[in-house]
Amino acid sequence: MNSSLALSIERSKTLRVVAKNWAFFFLLFFLILFSITGRGFLSVMNFQNIVHLSVIAILMASAETFVIITSGIDLSIGFVMGLSSVTAGKIIQILYNSGNHSAGFSIFIGISIALVLSLIPGIISGIMIAKYKVPPFIATLGMWGITNGIALKISNGFPVAELPDSLTKIGNGYTLYYKPGGGFSFFGLPEGVGNEHIRDYIRLIPNSFLFLAIVLFILYFLLKKTKFGQHTYAIGGNEDAAIRSGINVKKHLIIIYTLSSFIAGIAGIFNIFQTGIGNFTPFGAMYELFAVAAVVIGGASLMGGKGGILASVVGVLLIAVLENGLLISGVEPFYRFIAVGLLLILAIVIDELFPDLF
Amino acid sequence: MQNLNNHTRTGLLLKIGRQWALLFLFIELIFFSFMARGFLSLNVFQIIFFFGTAVFLLGTAELFAIITGGIDLSVGYVMGLATIVSAKLIVAFTKTGMGPGLSITLGILLTLVIGLLPGYVNGMLISKLNVPPFIATFSMLGISHGVSELLIAEKAAKNLPQLANTIGNGYFLYYSKGIGFSFFSRPEVARRVKVVEILPNVVVIAFILIAVFAFILNRTKFGQHTYAIGGNRDAAIRSGINLNRHIIKVYMLASFLATIAGVLYTLKYVTGKADAGASSLLDSIAAVVIGGASLYGGKGTVWRTILGGLIIAVLETGLRIMGIPTFDKYIIVGIILITAVLVDQFFPERTYKE
Numbered sequence: 001m002n003s004s005l006a007l008s009i010e011r012s013k014t015l016r017v018v019a020k021n022w023a024f025f026f027l028l029f030f031l032i033l034f035s036i037t038g039r040g041f042l043s044v045m046n047f048q049n050i051v052h053l054s055v056i057a058i059l060m061a062s063a064e065t066f067v068i069i070t071s072g073i074d075l076s077i078g079f080v081m082g083l084s085s086v087t088a089g090k091i092i093q094i095l096y097n098s099g100n101h102s103a104g105f106s107i108f109i110g111i112s113i114a115l116v117l118s119l120i121p122g123i124i125s126g127i128m129i130a131k132y133k134v135p136p137f138i139a140t141l142g143m144w145g146i147t148n149g150i151a152l153k154i155s156n157g158f159p160v161a162e163l164p165d166s167l168t169k170i171g172n173g174y175t176l177y178y179k180p181g182g183g184f185s186f187f188g189l190p191e192g193v194g195n196e197h198i199r200d201y202i203r204l205i206p207n208s209f210l211f212l213a214i215v216l217f218i219l220y221f222l223l224k225k226t227k228f229g230q231h232t233y234a235i236g237g238n239e240d241a242a243i244r245s246g247i248n249v250k251k252h253l254i255i256i257y258t259l260s261s262f263i264a265g266i267a268g269i270f271n272i273f274q275t276g277i278g279n280f281t282p283f284g285a286m287y288e289l290f291a292v293a294a295v296v297i298g299g300a301s302l303m304g305g306k307g308g309i310l311a312s313v314v315g316v317l318l319i320a321v322l323e324n325g326l327l328i329s330g331v332e333p334f335y336r337f338i339a340v341g342l343l344l345i346l347a348i349v350i351d352e353l354f355p356d357l358f
Numbered sequence: 359m360q361n362l363n364n365h366t367r368t369g370l371l372l373k374i375g376r377q378w379a380l381l382f383l384f385i386e387l388i389f390f391s392f393m394a395r396g397f398l399s400l401n402v403f404q405i406i407f408f409f410g411t412a413v414f415l416l417g418t419a420e421l422f423a424i425i426t427g428g429i430d431l432s433v434g435y436v437m438g439l440a441t442i443v444s445a446k447l448i449v450a451f452t453k454t455g456m457g458p459g460l461s462i463t464l465g466i467l468l469t470l471v472i473g474l475l476p477g478y479v480n481g482m483l484i485s486k487l488n489v490p491p492f493i494a495t496f497s498m499l500g501i502s503h504g505v506s507e508l509l510i511a512e513k514a515a516k517n518l519p520q521l522a523n524t525i526g527n528g529y530f531l532y533y534s535k536g537i538g539f540s541f542f543s544r545p546e547v548a549r550r551v552k553v554v555e556i557l558p559n560v561v562v563i564a565f566i567l568i569a570v571f572a573f574i575l576n577r578t579k580f581g582q583h584t585y586a587i588g589g590n591r592d593a594a595i596r597s598g599i600n601l602n603r604h605i606i607k608v609y610m611l612a613s614f615l616a617t618i619a620g621v622l623y624t625l626k627y628v629t630g631k632a633d634a635g636a637s638s639l640l641d642s643i644a645a646v647v648i649g650g651a652s653l654y655g656g657k658g659t660v661w662r663t664i665l666g667g668l669i670i671a672v673l674e675t676g677l678r679i680m681g682i683p684t685f686d687k688y689i690i691v692g693i694i695l696i697t698a699v700l701v702d703q704f705f706p707e708r709t710y711k712e
Contacts, residue, residue, distance in 0.1 A: 073492075134699045135653045137429070138643075145640050145692025152685035283637045289431070289496055302490050334507035341500035348489040 034325030071304025082281030084268025089160030089278015118265025126254030160278030171273025236304030410671030427655025434635030440620025442630035445515035458519035473617025481606030526625030588655025
């Protein structure tokens with residue numbers, strides 16, 4: 001009798017671990033499944049591709065994580081990203097094509113200005129939300145329209161092209177090039193080796209990884225190890241209690257929305273490095289909604305107080321692996337939308353079934 | 359006494375504040391009448407309503423969800439799904455040898471029935487499984503987007519009967535000198551004779567339906583319960599309202615209205631398009647919020663939502679006539695949206711069910 005009780009507790013313990021980290025286990029499950037069904041899925045190159053292509057989604061989800069933990073929402077990040085990408089593109093284009101400035105200088109100036117500008121939408125929505133009690137949904141939806149309109153105006157409805165080649169060289173390059181039996185080199189093919197030999201080399205760790213890892217580490221540290229992060233959770237858990245315990249909630253919320261907007265700005269910079277052009281965000285992209293989806297799949301609650309950067313990254317990767325795996329297995333890409341929808345519902349249902357776990 | 363004085367002193371300001379949306383619409387109309395050449399004409403006003411039907415219908419759909427304190431992100435893509443389903447069905451029925459009138463009627467009726475399904479699923483998820491409306495309807499957005507892309511990828515719906523175009527782009531009333539009025543069909547006249555077209559069919563259809571739903575919201579028990587749920591959920595449950603069933607009905611209604619918007623789109627453009635309502639997320643919610651509804655629920659009326667939709671529709675048409683790229687529209691709508699909420703907070707005593 002005693003042993004059966006212990007067994008059932010033990011069993012429920014494993015169940016609890018699985019249920020709590022279901023997104024992670026789901027990810028593992030899909031990795032195994034697609035390794036069997038999709039040819040070429042299980043390769044270093046493909047995994048690197050998956051992460052390389054989800055860099056922007058991961059940044060978006062990280063931005064949304066901070067906001068959602070405070071029980072808010074930021075619908076503007078998708079278009080703030082577009083705005084940042086287009087602004088940087090336009091400035092680089094003007095400086096570089098004037099002929100007076102080097103590519104490096106123009107890129108540096110373009111990025112800096114775009115990043116500073118990307119703070120503004122966040123400051124405005126933050127003030128609206130914190131000071132004037134505009135619901136986050138409305139304030140950021142307003143910003144959604146405004147940033148989208150400005151980005152389209154700057155780019156005149158076309159992507160900003162004619163930018164220096166060094167952008168994509170950095171954005172799509174790898175940290176390490178290695179030739180079996182031959183030498184290896186960092187950040188590019190060894191000198192004197194032409195691009196036609198690139199297939200002989202094993203390319204490891206895309207540059208975007210490296211930058212992403214740095215950004216993610218900072219955000220993770222900020223959320224988990226600092227007072228700022230603690231206060232963020234406190235506000236989401238119980239705003240009144242947070243106010244009473246002396247947290248300057250208004251100021252904190254403004255910083256949170258500014259941070260979210262800034263991360264979206266960084267995503268815009270990644271975007272310009274990866275594509276080599278300044279892109280405005282198309283309507284159907286719905287970056288912000290997919291980011292919310294990833295964060296919720298990762299285990300956060302829209303009611304606030306829960307969630308983490310790594311969990312959100314798992315959420316993004318789950319969607320990305322599903323998409324990539326379906327594609328490689330020869331399934332129509334449109335199932336992506338359906339799959340994300342079903343995953344989301346599953347996430348909430350699991351949350352409902354094990355309410356005490358989280 | 360002091361309070362009373364304060365009240366009368368600010369009475370006028372308060373009244374204006376409460377009606378700011380109407381005031382804004384007038385300012386808009388006056389502005390464009392001066393700035394946009396040819397704006398002040400019967401034709402342009404009809405165009406505003408013609409292109410505004412989608413915003414009006416989606417706004418009304420969104421309104422029902424918002425009054426209960428929820429939100430429906432899926433209306434735009436449910437509309438897209440409806441355009442494709444109705445177009446495909448009508449083409450399929452025509453192929454079986456049915457007359458154009460019958461196949462259009464059947465196709466539309468069947469689409470309207472199918473259109474209840476996304477709403478039913480939304481409602482079930484939200485009420486029975488306690489999924490937050492944002493998440494449930496976003497899932498439905500993904501699912502209806504995926505399904506419509508799959509349907510269209512097989513084969514785009516082409517060759518709809520000519521009658522669809524006649525209905526969708528026709529007018530309710532035609533007037534020409536000498537012949538007088540004629541309903542529904544353009545009178546046969548010589549080339550030079552001018553025919554005045556009055557009331558586009560789709561606008562008439564849309565407004566009849568909107569009036570029906572306004573009646574449901576204002577004058578029936580169903581409408582009362584909808585406000586009650588949004589106002590105070592616990593009180594609503596205690597007063598014996600079957601909350602789960604009501605929520606399911608509300609989301610079915612929203613998806614039904616989105617489907618109607620989709621069907622009208624099919625009639626107007628004689629084709630189906632998955633992203634027909636993609637950009638409507640901002641517009642439909644903006645219309646509702648400009649119309650004074652609160653995202654916390656319990657407030658809002660259909661006519662004020664139409665007013666909000668009109669502000670957006672006038673803006674869009676006016677800017678287009680002035681030759682300003684529509685990019686500016688997004689900026690202005692965004693600003694109006696935020697302003698709407700700010701103004702509401704400065705004049706907080708508004709009650710909408712007067």
